[in-house]
Amino acid sequence: MNLKKQFKEGLITQNPVLVQLLGMCSTMAITTSIANAIGMGISVTIILTLSNIFISLLRKIIPNEVRIACYIVVIAGFVTMVDLSLQAFFPDLAKSLGVFIPLIVVNCIILGRAEAFANKNTVLASAVDGICQGIGYTLVLIIMSAFRELFGAGKLYGFQIMPAGYTPALLLILPVGGFLCLGVLIAIMQWALDKSAKKKAEKEAAEK
């Protein structure tokens, strides 16, 4: 297990949204305010970590033929638990996230990590993977929502930031703004990854 490598992968080189291009629907839909982004990010991180731990625990028991069905039952169970808890203890957040909490069941990040990581690795490594991937997802949500809330509503975390004379660019809060922001973010990420890969190759070539 390599903690540093896993963390770097979750955040940057294997970022679930910007590199693996998973969970894009929820990313575009809920990033209209920072409060939503943090709530969704934490929910997904908890569910991802728990499902990774349990799927890793059960990896030797689950028959290969029905593994996807087993994963979905485990994931749906955790999602429903988080959904019920949010409704009971954080009703405002549950209301603003709405249908996107139950939809975490079909969020490909969670099934993707179960299939790609948790069923091949130890419980501890899977738990770390869940946390790192969850942080990577949350980070993207926060960056996108900060931009959209600041320029689309003139606020940050619900507080007015822009001067009163600023006319909010409503486009950014609307779904089309989600597509635009995500597209630009992915492009920046790919450009940066490409640049650092080139630099690394040049360095290696120079050493030879």
Added chain:
Amino acid sequence: MKLSAKFMLKVAGTLTLICLVVSALLGAVNNVTAPKIAAINEENTKLALSNVAASPESDFQPIDLTDDMVAAASAQGAKLTEAYTVLNGGEAVGYAFKVVAGGSQGDIEMIVGVDSDNAVTGVSVVNNKETAGIGSKVMGNETLPSGVGVLDQFVGKSGAGSLAVKVNVDAISGATVSSKGVTKGVNGALAAAEVMG
């Protein structure tokens, strides 16, 4: 692939076992959260109801919907889902209706209070999907140029079907469809109140 009894038992048995364990856990969580969620929903409905009643000291008694009420509301383009008698000191002073009408992005769920003279006492939006920054102004009761809130302008108005945007209802500019949706709901509630007499 050869299907042996042992193999089938293993596959089906494991899946069944996992389902059972997950269901048991869900049941346990639901036991804790269900009463809390029910209490929160009741609280929200109560809050919305007291917002539309003429006096904040009112009590509300649910009444069964009749086919006539539902038909009268749907003739105005609104779906009647709940009805309450508004009681003030034990005396019936009017009704409150929960109605659903189509807005620009989805359904607008609102509670409309009506007094015994079939005039509106208040409108409160419970749930909506209107566009943030445009239709949401209507939902949030933004002040019209005339100085009255867009939802407050309905207070005192009566006559099911007589209310219409740009005739006797002012719309928030840019949010005509959302304003029309609320108007439909108010017309529906007035129609239901008229049926009840």
